[in-house]
Amino acid sequence: MMSNQILFAILLLAPFVGFMFNGIRWKSHNATLAGVVATFAVFVSFVCSLLLVSQLFGANAVPSVGTRFFEWMNVGGLQVQAGFVIDHISAIMVLVVTGVGTLIHMFSIGYMSHDERPSKYFAYLNFFLFNMLLLILGENLLLMFVGWEGVGLCSYLLIGFWFTDSEKAAAGMKAFITNRIGDAGFLLGIFTLFFLFGTVNFSEIIARLPAGGIEMGWTGPMTVACLFLFVGATGKSAQIPLYVWLPDAMAGPTPVSALIHAATMVTAGVYMIVRLNPLFLMAPNALHVVAVVGAATAFFAATIGLTQWDIKKILAYSTVSQLGYMFLACGVGAFGAGLFHVMTHAFFKALMFLGSGSVIHAMHEEQDVRKMGGLRKYLPITHATFFIGWLAIIGIPPFAGFFSKDEILWQTASSPLGHKALWVVGVLTAGITSFYMTRLMCLTFWGKSRVPKETHPHEAPPVMWIPLAVLAVLSTVGGWIGIPKVMLGGEDNWLERWFHHVIAPVPEALGHAVHSHALEWAAMGVSLSFAVIMACLAYTFYVSNPSLPGRLAQKFHGTYRLIYNKYFVDEFYFARIINPLIDASKGLWAYVDVNFIDRTTYVLGDVVRGVGSTAKSFQTGNLQQYAMYIAVGLAVTMFLILR
Amino acid sequence: MGKDVFEIVVNCVKMLLIFLVMVQLVPILVWLERRVSAFMQNRFGPNRVGPLGLIQLLADAVKFLFKEPFFPEKGMAVMYYGAPIMALIPGALALAAIPLGAPFHLEQFTWLGREWGPYDFIMQGYDFGVGIVIVLGVSSLGAYSLLMAGWGSSNKYSLLGALRASAQMVSYELALGLSLVGILMVFNTFSFYDIIAQQTGMPLTFNFFGKVHSIAWLPNWGIFFNPLGALIFFCASFAETNRLPFDLPEAEGELVAGFHTEYGGFALLMFYIGEYGHMMVASALMATFYFGGYTIPYVANESVANWVSSGGLATHPNWAAFLTSLIFFLVFLLKVFLFLLIYIWVRWTLPRFRYDQLMDLGWKTMLPWALFNTVLTAVWLAFSHRPV
Amino acid sequence: MLSSADFLFYFLGLVSLVFGLGVVLFRNPIYSALCLVITMISVAGIFGTLDAWFIAGVQLIVYAGAVTVLFVMVLMLFDLKHEMKTFSKGVIGNGVKLAASGVLLGMLGTYIWATYATEPTFKPLPAAATSSIKATKDLATSLFTTYIFSFEVIGILLLVIAVGAVTLSRITGGTHHAD
């Protein structure tokens, strides 16, 4: 039996070894070898994480499995261990990341088979996974931050993977810079927490929380820390106001979008908040901010999704919207529901992204849905799996999305931290989601074919559709662990029992939850029927009566333009933030830099030059003179020592 | 620990004797060389003066002694005259460090009305216990003789010969030293006496995977333990002594006569003595390390002593001890002569190498093989004592 | 009464000092090099008086047999004869150099005299330890156990040096490109 330490080491290092292997032979064109090695590395991690997670089950279950490799730093009061832990929260994340990661790696073997630099691609992908595992398993904020930065780097590298296209390179840059803003917030949050608790270890922070010391105001230290952390989360998880990078990030290869920008990395913010849930519960105002931002993001992103024509952009905005849901869940204190949605979303969104990858592959890199349609008969497997994903995301029972989304909506309505208005927004968003997802299905797979004559779509090879099939199964059954109480006759579902130890309940001081079975059934019915109605509407719009959308767009011209151009957010950022910053920087350079800083350095330089020209006379280049200095120095030193 | 006067006198005499042995063997070798080469080339060789031309040696010596000594016009006197002397010293010192016969013990005896002894004598000039290191160190000084001769003559052929010679000697010293490492590992000592003692006796005995095996009809000689090392050592010693096929320093076709172009008469004779001295040292080392030194194969040392004392050759035990040692000395001399004959044989068989071939052979063939021999011996030693 | 070992030390010490001075003072570098050889040999002998026979042999092989041969060879290749400018010029500089060396020597001598002159001479080694075999074995043991890391590092250094020396000697020009 291997010790946990070895298992952890293999778990962490397997992707790193894969990265080294592919990184060293980065010039190779052998996609199969690179892909198989990379996939195998991740699969090894998956097996290790299964072995480790299995210790949380059964009669001898332990609350958490952890190990410490070495002391990373010990400076003053700051003591950081290179320690890793799997508890009930990280267990779900690590299984999702390695499991879905394995499938996406496998898919990539087929998808990247014709690429020029497959080894480089798989090296980046493995390195991403290594960093993601650091982020998830790290027992303290600093390790998480290392992983956090690492995944940011990999995301940048992979978005700009086809860097010869300057637009794609720019997209990578945008993602990186936007993330930096969030990271700065995250770092400030870490500093605040260290200042408050004198540690960066998660369990120690939680243990040192003041008992019952809930901060009601806006300026309490914990509220400030939580808000800083949330800024970090908005950057990484693409929330208002920092969501702008995620749609552009679709410039990367589609499996990357599936792995990084849908299933794993973007949920890091949610994961971080769930990890620190007792802390956030101490700062209800911060949670309100989280909830409002989450709801707003969900709604806005969904509306933008209505008007997009690029298949990946639609999915990207859908991702932003779903991430909003997760933050909404966290904001109302339903952390378990949030993590539940992370998991189900990882399944069905990875499925849909990979499906779209399969479509794009079949269409020879065509991403515009207007040039698709009727693909069902060319891509039967892709269509079937995509169909399941569609059912899951619009929330049709018994598919995964229904349970998690319903849990979030019900918690929003019933939790003491929730609000009716948030619920309304959530339901509206669910409807809109249903609409644009159906639109996507209609435009891509159903209706008449608009495929150009020279394109001959073909079904993907097995190495690509097997991951789709596995993900489809997971999207179907993945939600069954969280069947609502009312459906089980009042029993706690598996998920609640799983999270029993690690997710704190909303404190009594903040009010009481609403308990009404009737209300819950009603809410479920409302959201479900709304989603079905919107889906039918979309079917009417885009299959039965294809001219209707155009006329509507003509009629509500202003609104359509506003939404189509993504509310002009990018333009706003440029006009109000980026350009003023550039102007201010130029002004600073022209006045402050030239007049003060440069002058100071000139003076310093003159001083140094003067001293140097004096000292120069000693440095003649005459070796024997140097030897003489040594001899004299030796004599003087010996005199001083032997005196 | 004041030493006895007799002991000191004997030691001095011993050194002198070793030097004389070296010097006196040279004419015999020269005669041998000429006769053997004549035999190999189907000629007669010197056969007119005395029986088998043996008196020819005397005539040669006289000629060398009475030739006019000359000095090159722009030469440097110190170096020019120092070089031949330097040629003699390393050979003699190195030869003095090698045991030429078994040590012998003298009982207390009365002579000139005084009690002397008891004494223990070694048939060797001096013994520091680290024998071979000193021998190698001393014989490496031979390069200076050539360099001084080349520089002191103020002749470009001499200089070129000297530079070639010293480069060659420095290069081949590496292979020479490394080839000995293997046999030193086998015997696990630096001392010549221990090495010879381990080669005494009859059946070739060795460990193989923890079991002791023996081959009854082979003597217990070093060459069977380290044949590759012996081969490399023997080849490298040719270069070390500047003999054909490695006699680049005096390649007649290119450099007139190399470093001794400007020498004649007695000084030239001294260079010859130095060269033959080096050959003798190499042969003696060869015999000591790989062929049992002064011991007689198939015969135990004690039986020699018994034969001497029982055969009535010597009545007094001191004389018996001395005679026994003398027999061993003759045996050793025989072995040395066999190797010297091989030297001569090779000289008249193989053509001269080109200089780049010489360097390639030294650095790219012998050095790696000597290293390989070391590793091989280490592996062999590690496994030979370990049962499977 | 001087023992023979003491006599040997004085003799070898004198030889090494005289020829060491010769290295510094001879105007012809070849003579300097030959003086160096003799100094090396006598230093090897001094090692011998201290019962370090193995080191003495190595000194002969490495210093006298290889390093100095290299010096002599290079000097002969350069064909350097009598030098016009043997010593560096400058009254003040040379004065400082001489003074520093003299002060250093004085201090060293005083220190040695104050510290070690009253110390007993060497204890005679036990019979087993005088055997060169044993001493050599001890040396090898500490070389290959305690100092194994330094030993390996030195090996790498030698490799680097070999490559560096070959590279340097292949350079055709001087420090500046020939014009």
Added chain:
Amino acid sequence: MPINPEAWKVGLDHYLYLSSLLFIFGMLGVLMRRNVIVILMCIELMLNAVNISFIAFSRYAESTNGQVMVFFVMTIAAAEAAVGLALAVTVFKKFKEVNIRFFEHLKG
């Protein structure tokens, strides 16, 4: 000063005197000579002087550590000689002389 016969008995101090004298000789050579190769030789002289005191102390303390040190010093000395001579050869190829002053051209 009366001559004390005991003072002539060789002890550690005698070796140290010899060592320091040789060292100072070598140092003078390094400081005063112009020829690079002679300077290198004087460095060898200094190293030898140090080796003497190493061996003397090793004998005095009856430990082999000093001899190990000497071993290392010899190795370093050989390496240093090789590189130094290679440099000298390089300089000689350019200037046809090996004066130490030519190393001044290395600056910049």
